[in-house]
Amino acid sequence: MSDVLDPAPETLAEIPREPTQDGPKVRLYLVDGSGYIFRAYHALPPLTRKSDGLPVGAVAGFCNMLWKLLVDMRKEADAPTHLAVVFDHSEKTFRNDLYDQYKAHRPPAPEDLVPQFPLVREATKAFGVPCLELPGYEADDLIAAYACKVRDGGGEVVIVSSDKDLMQLVGPNVSMLDTMKNVKIGPEQVLEKFGVPPEKVVDVQALCGDSVDNVPGAPGIGIKTAAQLIQEYGDLDTLLARAGEIKQPKRRETLIAFADQIRLSRELVKLDCDTPLPAPIDELAVEDPGPPLAEFLEKMEFRTLARRVAEGFGGAEARAPSPAPEMRAPPKPQHGPIDVEAYQCVRDIPTLEAWIARAREAGIVAFDTETDALSSASAALCGVSLAVAPGEACYIPVGHEHDGDGGLEFERKEDLAQIPCEEVIARLKPLLEDPSVLKVAQNAKYDLAVLLRHGIDVAPIDDTMLVSFALEGGLRKSHGMDELSKQWLEHEPISFKKVAGTGKTQKSFKHVDLAAATCYAAEDADVTLRLYEHLRPRLAAEGLLTVYETLERPMPKVLVEMELAGVKVDPEQLRLLSNDFSVRMAELEAEAHRLAGRPFNLGSPKQIGDILFKEMGLASGRTTATGAASTDASMLEDLAAQGHELPRVLLDWRQLSKLKGTYTDALVEAISPATGRVHTSFQLAAASTGRLASTDPNLQNIPIRTEEGRKIRRAFIAEPGNVLISADYSQIELRLLAHIGDIPQLKKAFQEGLDIHAMTASEMFGVPVEGMPAETRRRAKAINFGIVYGISAFGLANQLNIPREEAGAYIKTYFERFPGIRTYMDRQQRQVRAEGFVTTIFGRKVHIPAARGKSQAERSFADRAAINAPIQGAAADVMRRAMIRMPGALKAAGLKARMLLQVHDELVFEAPEAEADEVIRIACQVMEKAAEPVVSLSVPLVVEARAAANWDEAH
DNA sequence: TCGACGCGC
DNA sequence: TGGGATGCGCGTCGAT
Structure with a gap:
């Protein structure tokens, strides 16, 4: 043990240290101005200048980013010594001479973005930061030229952009920074994106092309195939030279036939280090912004930022972001x-x-x-x-x-x-x-x-x-x-x-x-x-x-705060309920014994089976997985409907027993003596779809459907002077299905804010929404949910209590009316059987190993899971993104409100009464925008929120 | 320790 | 062919 502290072993010596510098080293930050404007425009809500309605959202986003960059970076060891914002100069560039279709399909910039282009240049100048642009070249070319020049001169370059076309430049002393997502992009992230190291990105892009820029590439070759080919053959020239050796006939022919087009594509995506520099590097040295900045912000009516700027550098905002260990x-x-x-x-x-x-x-x-x-x-x-x-x-x-x-x-x-x-x-x-x-x-x-x-x-x-x-x-x-x-x-x-x-x-x-x-x-x-x-x-x-x-x-930190906060529960109310349940259970028990003709344990499904099916001779219906006669609620409901008395009594007893045993008694026990509140534990790695789970106690299954159950929910309360706020996504899974499955009618209905179940019913049964019978809508609702879960005719028949043939006909009609659904299901099925996993729109992998199982039953289970997982998983991803942003959003608004609970599509907050309206506003905004900017959904996400004294009324 | 059951989304 | 036949969880209870 004595040698534990001997000099560092090899593994320690390999950790890179900050190099010691003799003279001042150039550290140049290059902001991709053009790329940033578009992203800011799409990511931020449309904002207009109060006085005259001038659209300024993208300008505001840009100014905030630039300010944050100046303040944050100043605290860092890697603060910029030089800084510039780079813009595209004109529509036409030398690439159009190479290929007249380059960027030909670009739609014109949105109307309310156009007036913001000159404003962003003005903003940059007001910040005292040089604007770089050059006729005939794109911003990317200038960025490449400056990056090469500084890197080759022994300096360091940080490119502020997330444009994949710039990733080819990453390497020693050149990295990228995505300020909107606050992540650094180094060689590892490039490898993740393209499947190859940065120096081979151009080759991959040449193969797969780019529909946005209208770079042709090779038809039928995507990023994965391209990466695989480049990995195998080393580089593009070798690949094209040896294309005849490729085994897959389709690929081989494509590469041979389109070799020239692929070479042209490479010229289009390749960034040239020899682009002339419009300004010498010395002129890009960082300077503090002067009075013009305050004037500009005043003119734009950006009051918050103007205040921060007035407070000067080193304001409370400035905090060093944590380093990215992946670097x-x-x-x-x-x-x-x-x-x-x-x-x-x-x-x-x-x-x-x-x-x-x-x-x-x-x-x-x-x-x-x-x-x-x-x-x-x-x-x-x-x-x-x-x-x-x-x-x-x-x-x-x-x-x-x-x-x-x-x-x-x-x-x-x-x-x-x-x-x-x-x-x-x-x-x-x-x-x-x-x-x-x-x-x-x-x-x-x-x-x-x-x-x-x-x-x-x-x-x-x-x-x-x-x-x-x-x-x-x-x-x-x-x-x-x-x-x-x-x-x-x-x-x-x-x-x-x-x-x-x-x-x-x-x-x-x-x-x-x-x-x-x-x-x-x-x-x-x-x-x-x-x-x-x-x-x-x-x-x-x-x-x-x-x-x-x-x-x-980011999740552990968020969850720790929620768990430590806990939720207040009124023990007196629960004890009263518990007593009430006990009394009524005793009455029901006596009644059951009388009806059965002998005492038995009402909690034992086995004994119930014996009494109902052996002693009383009722017709037993379904069996459980192990072959025992089923006595579950739907079975007892059937028997009760036939006019038997005992099953109804058992149903009533079971409901009370469940509520008492699982909720009223257990929740009182769970109240912490130290805080007087209930502290659940959220599990992050429990559900394969990415949903959270709650344990000890589980606060994600508190009753809501029955009146008796809701009494338990009413015992969840806020501290005096506070309210509980519940905010939940409306129909998030169906909305995501509409987006992922690309179902035009569903998307349209959500975009227009229609009643989705009524629309489904109208579409399926050909009846107008006006005056539709409640039962018709209920059936459509059951089908909508069934589809999300990968239902069968049998399951739907069971759910709706209708003949199986009728349920089968419903499903058939549904697929006919919404053909996209069938396509989606088939796609997931093929995917899971081929790869053993499916993926959410956010990239989460959900493995379903049973898809490769032996039995048919196992595989059809897997098929249903494969249909459900991308939907449930995407909803879970959206919720996680909202939760991660929520504490910061509440804090930034100066609110004391805290997140307490998550119930899959619902968040519960506690806040001082006076804050309620503002908390609701912010919670809805964060939740509704949670998918952005990485995913642009084709349907809106809608959140409903309410504040009340207890959880039942808030929900 | 397992299965049946039932609560939630 | 025909059996099986809606996704994801957790907690309680009785039977073993």
């Missing part, structure tokens, strides 16, 4: 065996400081917290483990004690001297909050919550569980550390049972002796780091980096 060199895989005896137990401050120094040097540290209980909201810290390289890990105990009741007097007690908890926290805090040191954890949400209660706001953080989930959601049920370790490291970690015992003899972790605790805890950190090194590189390689970064990685 680091990928860690070297490590296969050394895991030796739990080699870990160090840290019990003095110099040793602790030495570990902290090593973590800083490495730039990455895996960590894990040990606590004395399971609930992160209340558990006390026992210790923290760190791993700085594979096999190099330690455990820092802070809360271990002797077991109070154990041991005889003469038993020698272990020396438990530890560094005081506050001391450890104080020293770890700067490390764990250091933006330049990446922290890695398994199920980071837990550790985040524990440390947040000790005043540490851990960041930046990566989560191996979520990396695994992004890669393999649906492939495995659990993304727990033990399973991942066994599979990827071929190592079975020490089980918690082994160190703490099990059942009655299980002890709290704080009573585990330090040697055993060190082996167990440090191993977790070690395994986490090794898993990270194994799994992380796969994200980019498999095209899932963006999914992880945008849909997974």
